[in-house]
Amino acid sequence: MRVIVADDEFFARKALVKRIGELTREIEFCKEAENGREVLEFLGEEGADLVVTDIRMPDMDGLEVARQVREKFPETSVIIQSGYADFDYAATAIRYGVKDYLTKPVKKEELEKAVQRVEEEQKKLRQKIEKQLAVRRGEFMDFSHILENEAAAKEILGDLFQKMEEDAWYLAAVQSRNQQLSKEEIQSILGIFREEKSSAAYFYPKQEFILILKADDRKELPEALLRKKLVSCWNKTGAELQLGVSQCHERTETSAKEGAGAYREAVYAINQRLLQPEQQIYRYEAEVNVVQLFSQAEEMELERCLTENRTEDAVNMARKLFRQCENREEISIYSLFTSLIQIMNVINKVYTIQRGQDSGETDKSSYLLFNFKTDLYAFHSMEELQRYIFDLLSDVSEGEGQKSSIIEDLLKYLEWNYQHDITVNELAAHKYFVNPSYLSRLFKAETGKTFSKYLIELRMQKAAELLKESGLKISDVALCVGYNDVSYFIQTFKKHYLMTPEQYRNQ
16 A cells, blocks of 8 residues: 655654554555645655645645545545544544544554555455456457456456346347447447346447346346337437347356357347348347258359359349348348358359369368358448448459459458457458458558558557547556557557557556
């Protein structure tokens, strides 16, 4: 515990320092002050946990010190010692948040009890701050990654995790339909979501709210309450929200694992917005009828189109697939996804042959970089998804001579995934099906920067935002932007901003 001792009398000050030092070894005397102004100046520069001050000092007495400490440094405790056992003094001290008012000569037992009380309060305060920082850190992490560790989930998710330990609950993944939400709007929506026995948090990587709703007595989704919340969000912020809801989940010893399953279901549900954009609430269905929209014969024809560079024919085949999904309630998102995987398989096969590899040796899992949970979730409309697929088909069939528009999608992908290990080679081979050197050249032509430089700058930009706004530790900031090695993060940040992260924050 860092302590400031203030008394204008030299020998009285030294005696007090000695008495406090004899109480415990967990004390660091960071300042001996002669007056109140020195106390406040030091607190402003260095900070401290406890101020022990005499009540009578020149310029500024102990009561005024206590008042200003409470206003400017509320996390610092104050103990006052005085030669006067005056009730008015003591009452004023209590009003200013003073932890103890000790009369001279101060007895060792009284001083020891006063310091111990402060130590206990400071310990509780530190635990509270650590918990708040853990929750704040979680906002800048991927929700699904937090749930991979039970202990971490319990620490980081806080109230959200506690709701998962209730008897029966639903999880909803919520996103704004078409607008970027401001911080004020996010806080307003969180306030609405947290009303009436609900818990919610916002996670920046995917710009999503996660809402935990307590099931009603019959373990049914309180849909009326959910719609009421959505209307309130619209009235207060103008945000049109869409959400996917999991099936009902029960209390379990492995709440993080249960939460991960519920989140997966909620994402599967909200992906249905691609087919039914007019809705707001999408329910997860455990059993669905998968309709085949893309036949084996069409797969073979698509392969011929791509091999023969018949770009328009290939795009028209995909366009026909999307038209089959229009205005047909029996078509589920699973049916569309299955067809997209068929198309991805064909693209991957043609790309592999173009590179002179044996198609039989193709890594069958490579196309899974386009997956149901992440990539489909990134598309808010069918138009966005169609444009992505059409661009992929054009890139593969036309080769490297044509200007590509996949960089727009790649930049969006980096916004969602910058904190993970990403390489241009992996993206080229398994997501965009182009030559890595071609993707690198294309990226630089579109952005004016190399892929690695752009990724570093994006991470540094995100780190700067966290340093300015979040209050997270430097090590937490490093972790949130993809650096496990804090020293390397500090070195990279300093190279980019010409100052350390700590200096940037202080500035």
